[in-house]
Amino acid sequence: MSINAVEQALWQIANHANEAELYRANTASYLSQFRLEPDEIEMIQSVDVKGLTQRGANVMLVLGLARAILGPDCIPEYMGKMNS
Amino acid sequence: MANIVGAFFLPHVPLILSEPDAPPREVKDKIYDHFADIGERLATMNVDTVVTIGADHYGLFGPGCIPQCLIGIGDVEGPAEDWLGIERTALSTNQPLARAILDQGQADGIDWAFAKNLRVDHSIMVPHHLTVLQVPGIRTIPVYLNQGVEPAIPSKRARAIGESIRNAVLAWPGNERVAVLGTGGVSHWVGYAQMGRINEEFDRRFLDLFEARDIDAMMALSDAEILEHAGNGGLEIKNWICAMAAVPDGVAEVLAYQPVPQWITGMAFAELREAA
Numbered sequence: 001m002s003i004n005a006v007e008q009a010l011w012q013i014a015n016h017a018n019e020a021e022l023y024r025a026n027t028a029s030y031l032s033q034f035r036l037e038p039d040e041i042e043m044i045q046s047v048d049v050k051g052l053t054q055r056g057a058n059v060m061l062v063l064g065l066a067r068a069i070l071g072p073d074c075i076p077e078y079m080g081k082m083n084s
Numbered sequence: 085m086a087n088i089v090g091a092f093f094l095p096h097v098p099l100i101l102s103e104p105d106a107p108p109r110e111v112k113d114k115i116y117d118h119f120a121d122i123g124e125r126l127a128t129m130n131v132d133t134v135v136t137i138g139a140d141h142y143g144l145f146g147p148g149c150i151p152q153c154l155i156g157i158g159d160v161e162g163p164a165e166d167w168l169g170i171e172r173t174a175l176s177t178n179q180p181l182a183r184a185i186l187d188q189g190q191a192d193g194i195d196w197a198f199a200k201n202l203r204v205d206h207s208i209m210v211p212h213h214l215t216v217l218q219v220p221g222i223r224t225i226p227v228y229l230n231q232g233v234e235p236a237i238p239s240k241r242a243r244a245i246g247e248s249i250r251n252a253v254l255a256w257p258g259n260e261r262v263a264v265l266g267t268g269g270v271s272h273w274v275g276y277a278q279m280g281r282i283n284e285e286f287d288r289r290f291l292d293l294f295e296a297r298d299i300d301a302m303m304a305l306s307d308a309e310i311l312e313h314a315g316n317g318g319l320e321i322k323n324w325i326c327a328m329a330a331v332p333d334g335v336a337e338v339l340a341y342q343p344v345p346q347w348i349t350g351m352a353f354a355e356l357r358e359a360a
Contacts, residue, residue: 004147011146017166050277059275059316060142060232072102072167075279082277 002035003056009034009044010057014064024069049081086181086256088249089129089263090334091327092122093294093354094215096138096267097317098206099347101169101213106346116214118340118353123218125355131263133178134216135185135225135249135330137323138207138267141274142232151197152237153245155189156226157182158200163209170213175204178223181256185225188252194245202226211267229326231268231319239303242322246329253330266327268320270341272349276315282343286313287350290321291338294354299328317349331356 009031012019023030031041043051047069052062066078095115104112126134144164145151160175189196208226216222229237229245246264253262270287273279293301302325310318328334334356341352 008147011142015143015146015164053275058142058233063275064143067167079277079279082279 005035006040006044006052006055006057007061009036010052010061010065014061014068020068047081049078050084053082086253086258086260086262088253088330088358089131089261090358091264091266091331091356092125093266093324093327093352093356094119094122094211095269095349095351095353096207096210097272097347097349097351098165098168098210100210101206102167103347104169107344111342111344114340115342115344115351119211119214120218121339122353122355123215126215126222126263127219129261129263131219131222131261133181133223133225133260133262134265135227135262136208136211136216136265136267137227137229137326138204139231139320139323140205140228141207143205144203144228150230150233151228152230152241153194154197154199154228155182155186156199156202156204157186158202160202160204160224160226162204162212164203164205168206168209170209175212175226176221176223178225178260181253181258181260181262182225184256185249185252188255189245189248192244192248192251194248207267211265216265227326229322231322232316236307236319237322239305239322239325242326243299243303243329246326247332249326250330250332264327264330266324268323269314269318270321270350270352271314272317273315274317274348278315280345280348281315282345282348282350283313283315284343284350286318287341287343287352290314291341291352291354294324294328295336295338297328297334297336299325328356331358333359335359
């Protein structure tokens with residue numbers, strides 16, 4: 001719907017452990033609360049950090065999503081995706 | 085009468101605490117020593133209150149409300165991050181002076197947002213843990229300037245806030261000895277494809293401006309220039325501008341500069357001591 005909805009979803013997942021847990025339990029159900037387009041949902045679910053950044057999402061939120069979903073040791077994978 | 089006795093400038097990158105052993109041992113030790121050195125200087129100057137200027141990283145404040153400037157006037161705890169490597173704890177605060185800074189700001193045309201219950205992030209907690217905690221009894225007043233979410237606070241506004249903080253302290257009837265901590269910077273790219281890049285040339289040029297106390301030249305840097313040459317993390321020099329404005333006639337000295345790629349940042353430590 002808008003990059004603002006994407007950022008809202010990323011912010012909740014990235015910065016609140018309980019929200020990340022709810023997201024991981026059922027990603028589709030969790031993301032349905034936001035007005036997201038199908039490709040935006042796909043980018044979040046696949047942790048497509050480069051795509052999200054190119055779409056205009058704030059990089060700190062994108063990095064936070066990666067950390068919340070891929071774990072604290074995600075930086076090499078994150079950098080690989082960003083530079084792919 | 086209260087007084088601002090100086091300002092200090094120091095990094096706040098979270099990796100210092102969350103990944104302490106990422107750099108070579110001698111580099112880590114040196115950086116930790118610089119934080120400790122500033123703690124000793126605070127103690128020597130009998131500082132009892134620090135106003136710590138931090139930057140939210142789109143973590144504390146979400147898309148629903150992004151304050152350009154915020155002051156904590158009530159209870160404060162931190163860190164917000166459960167991965168920072170330190171226990172969450174309550175910070176000792178100076179709530180009366182914080183409220184006075186808020187009130188003075190309103191008189192000075194500063195549209196502060198304020199928090200009565202604030203959980204601070206690494207930008208306050210890294211300096212707190214490595215520097216401020218070394219001084220028994222010292223109290224913290226946390227301030228946030230927005231640099232993490234576009235549009236960032238204008239540098240002109242950051243300067244005005246520093247000036248207003250000074251006005252508030254000088255008008256305060258207490259006996260506090262206050263230091264302002266400008267945290268963050270210098271060049272680093274957080275989350276971008278070039279994360280890990282450090283622009284040492286930019287950093288050293290910026291530190292030359294600092295030692296010349298050329299705040300006007302710092303303010304002349306546009307956000308676009310800073311983003312290009314120092315990354316999104318480089319916008320944290322607005323915290324330096326704010327702290328410098330609180331000590332307008334201070335004697336400036338760069339205490340140390342070290343690019344630390346493992347912590348993705350050009351790390352600078354500096355002091356602005358109030359002229360005697």
